Amino acid sequence: MATIKDIAREAEVSVSTASRALNDNPRISQATRRKVKRVAAKLGYQPNYNAQNLTRGESNMVGLVFPVTGDTAPANPFHIDLMRGISSALKPLHYEMVVTIAPNTTELLESVKSMVTQSKVHNFLVFYTMINDPVTAYLRDHNLNFVVIGRPTDSHPDRYVDNDNVAAGIAATAHLIDHYGVKQPLFLDSGTDWPYEVDRRAGYRQCMQARHLPAITWSENQQIGIDTFLENHPAVDGIVCYDDLLFGRLNRQLQAFDLPVACFNNSRLMGMLLKRSERIDLQPRQLGKAAVELLFNSRKHHQLVDFKIYD
Template identity: 45%
Template sequence: MITIRDIANQAGVSVSTASRALNDNPRISAATRRRIQSLAARLGYVPNYNAKSLTRGEANVVGVVFPPSQSSTQGNPFFIDAMRGINRVLTERQYVLSVAIGETSDDVLANVSAMVDQAKVKRFVLLYSHEDDPVADYLRLAGLRFVIVGQPSVSHDDDYVDNDNVAAGEAGATYLIDKLHANRPVFVSSAVDWPYEQNRRQGFKQIATKRGVPTVETQLPRADAPIASITEWLENHPNIDGILATDDLIGLSFYQRWQQVHPDAQVPLVSYNRSISLPLPNVNFHSIDLYPERLGAAAAELVFRKHSTEAGHENRIILPFEQLN
């Protein structure tokens, strides 16, 4: 393999001069840059992009930050699809991704700070948003470039890519009530109750109010919570005739528990992410595709743009979601 030292020796210059010439550094004359770049092309030199970027004080790496979780969040199909979109864009730019995960916010923060201090990572995509997030606070304070998949709190002007989750909640509720004829639907979210879940709940309640339909809400307990809590709730709500859940995994988990308590009751389920590829027997299941791969790709493109604080600028992107018919 041809190295930059080989090029420097053949060109009769120092390694630093060869490196600067290959990076189009204006401190090197245009004639010398052309000569060394031409020599590199003839020799078939392939740059080490990570080393090249380190001369700029930045690795050719984008950190992808998962929400803190004690469960296998990283196995959620939404995140896998989002990472697929991120990776496609990074590959085109000759970057790679590095993942930060942890059970707590402190664990994730330690992972991210190590990326910054030890690996010189200066660009990040956060796959979540919530109030007072120490990771986002750290990145803001350090002046590092980051983009959120999800809508940040109103107290910050972070750049983000998201769906309109209020509208998504309205769409799910409309389909459940108008098409699937639910008259006593339940809205099911996670125990964390992320901002996107709050927005979908808002849309759900707006449509239910317009239709004059009574609603109930519940949260799926954490994996380590006693199952008796949700079992008791299900026993106390036997008249539910429709489910709107904030994602497929939450919806199907809730439905399975519902069936255990009410084995003879068949209720329709509407959720989000289109992460179940095969039809489910004996389940009236409908999922709204949020196109996470597009969200990830848009976030990866955005992380290479400069941040702007102008209202309505293109660094805050709302992408469409699938409409059920």
């Protein structure tokens, strides 16, 4: 593999001049820069971007911070597709991903601190938003570059990418009513009140109110199971489910009712489980790409990514 010394020797310049030319230092003439770059291309030179960044006190890594996740929790298809989008956007920038997942907030914060102090990671994408989150508070306090994925939840003006989840909730409910003839859809939520869950539920309620229909919600943290709830509410003839993982957990009980379903994320898992359904594709790969673009564009505060409906 060619080195900077090989390039300098071939181009008949000093090593320092070759290095500056490859980095487009304005002190080096255009002619010399072009000559050195031609030699570098000829020799197949691959710059060590990690070493270059370390000289500036940071690594060429972007930290991906997952929400608190139990050791036995299944992988979230939405997060996997986010990572695919992020990876494709980082590749031409010569950055790599490093991931932190922890079962509690304390361990998650310690892991992020270690990434900063030991691995010199200064750029982060946070896969969640949460009120009084100690991780984003740490990133703010240390003036680190980060973007959150989701609507910020408190007074801090964090930079973010997101879908318009209220609009998605409205569209999902309206589509279920208009295309399936549903008269009384039920909204299923987890009871954890993640911001995107709150927004999708708000969209459902807005749509129901606009059509003068009663909004009915079942939450996973209720004492009554979904099958018993549906038996007690025979007027329910359709379901809006806030998340594909929740629907996956309830699928066995719901199959007996054979109701049309609107479910968010459009993962491959949902494609196998849902028959009479509409899938709201939140385009996580595009969200991931948008997050990377925003991370390295300090002039922009936020970006919204559109959603699509498939039935």
